[in-house]
Amino acid sequence: xxxxxxxxxxxxxxxxxxxxxxxxxxxxxxxxxxxxxxxxxxxxxxxxxxxxxxxxxxxxxxxxxxxxxxxxxxxxxxxxxxxxxxxxxxxxxxxxxxxxxxxxxxxxxxxxxxxxxxxxxxxxxxxxxxxxxxxxxxxxxxxxxxxxxxxxxxxxxxxxxxxxxxxxxxxxxxxxxxxxxxxxxxxxxxxxxxxxxxxxxxxxxxxxxxxxxxxxxxxxxxxxxxxxxxxxxxxxxxxxxxxxxxxxxxxxxxxxxxxxxxxxxxxxxxxxxxxxxxxxxxxxxxxxxxxxxxxxxxxxxxxxxxxxxxxxxxxxxxxxxxxxxxxxxxxxxxxxxxxxxxxxxxxxxxxxxxxxxxxxxxxxxxxxxxxxxxxxxxxxxxxxxxxxxxxxxxxxxxxxxxxxxxxxxxxxxxxxxxxxxxxxxxxxxxxxxxxxxxxxxxxxxxxxxxxxx
Numbered sequence: 001x002x003x004x005x006x007x008x009x010x011x012x013x014x015x016x017x018x019x020x021x022x023x024x025x026x027x028x029x030x031x032x033x034x035x036x037x038x039x040x041x042x043x044x045x046x047x048x049x050x051x052x053x054x055x056x057x058x059x060x061x062x063x064x065x066x067x068x069x070x071x072x073x074x075x076x077x078x079x080x081x082x083x084x085x086x087x088x089x090x091x092x093x094x095x096x097x098x099x100x101x102x103x104x105x106x107x108x109x110x111x112x113x114x115x116x117x118x119x120x121x122x123x124x125x126x127x128x129x130x131x132x133x134x135x136x137x138x139x140x141x142x143x144x145x146x147x148x149x150x151x152x153x154x155x156x157x158x159x160x161x162x163x164x165x166x167x168x169x170x171x172x173x174x175x176x177x178x179x180x181x182x183x184x185x186x187x188x189x190x191x192x193x194x195x196x197x198x199x200x201x202x203x204x205x206x207x208x209x210x211x212x213x214x215x216x217x218x219x220x221x222x223x224x225x226x227x228x229x230x231x232x233x234x235x236x237x238x239x240x241x242x243x244x245x246x247x248x249x250x251x252x253x254x255x256x257x258x259x260x261x262x263x264x265x266x267x268x269x270x271x272x273x274x275x276x277x278x279x280x281x282x283x284x285x286x287x288x289x290x291x292x293x294x295x296x297x298x299x300x301x302x303x304x305x306x307x308x309x310x311x312x313x314x315x316x317x318x319x320x321x322x323x324x325x326x327x328x329x330x331x332x333x334x335x336x337x338x339x340x341x342x343x344x345x346x347x348x349x350x351x352x353x354x355x356x357x358x359x360x361x362x363x364x365x366x367x368x369x370x371x372x373x374x375x376x377x378x379x380x381x382x383x384x385x386x387x388x389x390x391x392x393x394x395x396x397x398x399x400x401x402x403x404x405x406x407x408x409x410x411x412x413x414x415x416x417x418x419x420x421x422x423x424x425x426x427x428x429x430x431x432x433x434x435x436x437x438x439x440x441x442x443x444x445x446x447x448x449x450x451x452x453x
Contacts, residue, residue, distance in 0.1 A: 031264040035066050035156040037206065038103070038259055041073035041232030042252035043092075044112065044342060045084035046357065049254035050095050051281025051289050056273065058282055060259060061102045067157035068103035072096075073232035073250070074110020074167075074210035077117075079175065080342070080360045082353065083296035089116040090292050091285070093126070098284050100131035104154045108165035108208035109136035109147065110232060111173040118178055120147050135165030135208065137190055139183040151198045156262070162202035164195065166209040166219065168233050187211035188218030195222050204262060206230065212395035213249075220247060226266025233395075235314070235339050239270055240390050246270060247390075253343040253357070255314070277346065301353040306451025311347040315385035317358060317450075318399025320345075321442075324449030326403045329367050329437045331414040333375060335382065335398040337426060340416060340442075345450055355447060363416035363442040366434035375402070375411045378427055398426050416442055 038057055043050075061068050076092050078084055084092065099105040107113075107127055114120045120138065124147050127134050134148040151164045169184040187209065199205050205227040209216050212233040223229060226244040235252035246267040250258040254275055261269040281289065312320060318341050322334035342360045350358075370378070382400035384393055398419065405411075419426045420434040 033066055033261055033263055033268075034159045034204065035068060035161075035262050036060075036064055036259060037069050037071055037161075037228060037230075037262060037267075038257055039071045039073065039230045039248070039250050040254070040257040041210070041230065041250050042075045042110070042235055043072070043254050044075055044252065045078035045081040045089065045092055046254040046343060047081065047083060047091050047289055047293065048277060048343075048354070048357070049275045050091055051285040052275045052277070052279040053254045053257065054095055054098055054282035054285055055280060056257065056275060057099070057102060067155070067159075069154050069156060069161055069206075070099050070103050070105040071163070071206070071208060071230055072099075072105070072107045073208045073230045074108050075112040075232065075252075076107070076110075077112050077115040078342075078360075079112070079115035080356060082298075082301060082356075083293050084116055086296040087292045091289055092116075093130075094285060094288055096127065096132060097130045098282070104133070104156075105131070106133040106135060106152065106154060106163050106165075106208070108163075108210055108232075109134065109138055109167055110210040111168050111170065112175075114175055114178050118175060120178060120181070124148050133163075135163060136167050137165065137185055137187070138167045139185075141181050141183040144183075150194065156204065160203040161206055161262075162199060162204065163206045163208060164198045166190065166207065166211050166215075168211045168215070170212075187215035191219040191222050195219065199224060199227075204266075208232075213390070213393045214395040216247070217390065220245075228260060228262065228267040234397075236384065236393075237272060239272075253314075255343060297353050302351050304349050305352045305355050305447055306350055306453060308345050308347050308350050308451055312345040314341060314344040315383065315399060317341055317343075317345045319383065319401040320450060321359065321446045322399050323401040323403050324445050325365055325414045325442070326401065327449070328440055328445045329365055329412075329414045331367060331412040332404040332406060333379075333400060333402040333411060333413050335378065335400045335413060335415040335419060335426070336442075337416060337419045338384070338397050338399055340418070341399070350451055355443070355451075358450075359443050359446050361416075361418070361442075363418055365414055365437040365440045365442060365445065366417050366420040367412060367414045367437050368420070368432045368434040369410040370413055370432065372405075372409075372411055374429070375413065378413075381428060394425075394428070396422075396425050 229247040236249040237251040244266040326334035384397040424430040
């Protein structure tokens with residue numbers, strides 16, 4: 001069974017692109033280039049890279065003399081970033097305001113886009129005021145009207161790109177105060193009823209889904225051949241070919257974006273491009289970002305929490321935290337939800353504010369038992385930053401690490417209270433019994449394990 005391509009291995013991506021380029025009869029690569037899409041998702045107010053991301057997008061548009069579209073697939077904002085909350089998202093809004101100056105820009109609403117501005121109607125109005133096109137399937141329960149149309153046409157030189165946006169219906173992931181105002185259709189059901197009509201007569205087609213991998217699998221068979229589909233919500237980084245169509249996830253936390261070449265026959269070459277922490281920021285944000293941080297982050301939050309001996313990618317950070325949880329509770333294996341982590345651990349001194357971007361949420365540690373054969377099943381569905389077939393991806397997953405393997409005995413496992421209470425989604429079972437490990441909290445356990453004094 002073919003595997004999709006995770007961007008933790010850039011060589012595999014480049015080799016895959018080269019192989020596809022060598023087979024134009026499969027993908028239509030010989031048809032003319034009509035433009036490019038610069039795609040990203042789940043930015044989450046990652047101010048340590050926002051300026052660098054804008055600089056990269058500026059360079060892309062300047063270096064490739066073809067029409068561009070900038071596609072942002074939800075979750076621009078992050079309530080866990082105190083600088084974002086206290087500044088009312090000043091850096092995010094400035095970033096968004098610069099994008100339409102580079103190319104037509106479209107945002108598909110995610111579940112964190114009203115983290116800072118509670119009323120999603122206000123978010124949409126402000127985006128439109130900046131010249132950004134907004135799409136979504138979210139309906140305002142107060143009026144019965146959608147917050148934004150589900151589809152829009154964007155100019156792409158002499159061509160037109162029809163874009164359809166789909167939202168996640170996981171209501172418990174939206175800000176709590178806004179949930180009564182949100183009416184969100186089930187993504188697969190909405191697509192079966194509406195996608196064909198939404199894409200009817202389209203010149204070029206793109207679908208932006210912030211629903212996650214599992215619902216996206218229901219949408220993929222409905223795509224006209226030659227459609228570009230951008231996924232988000234699960235903080236993944238991979239590409240999957242389906243005939244002449246391309247389905248991809250672009251990463252999260254402004255760590256990367258994906259540049260897709262569109263040809264007359266559909267999406268062709270696609271390359272994920274990382275954003276280096278030490279790259280030069282765009283001059284348009286270079287002064288604003290440090291000014292906002294200086295004003296919004298307290299001295300206590302800037303205080304050194306510890307020193308990281310080396311930088312770790314996101315997946316390795318997740319597994320290191322899972323192992324720390326296991327050792328702290330005497331468990332044999334640890335499991336942590338993938339989006340509990342924001343970005344990978346940086347190297348060098350780490351402030352409390354910086355660590356909060358690594359471990360986003362506080363949580364209780366919950367301990368339970370499982371037979372050894374069940375542990376093997378849990379591990380098989382964990383760590384989905386690796387190469388794996390699309391039909392085995394379940395969207396929300398666990399980073400996991402085993403630190404001991406007792407022979408023939410029930411295995412002691414540990415996870416967070418969020419994953420324990422949503423175990424069917426994360427573990428694939430609903431009969432695990434967990435009890436709280438007293439006097440232990442996630443952030444303290446993770447910091448003690450990952451950072452030295």
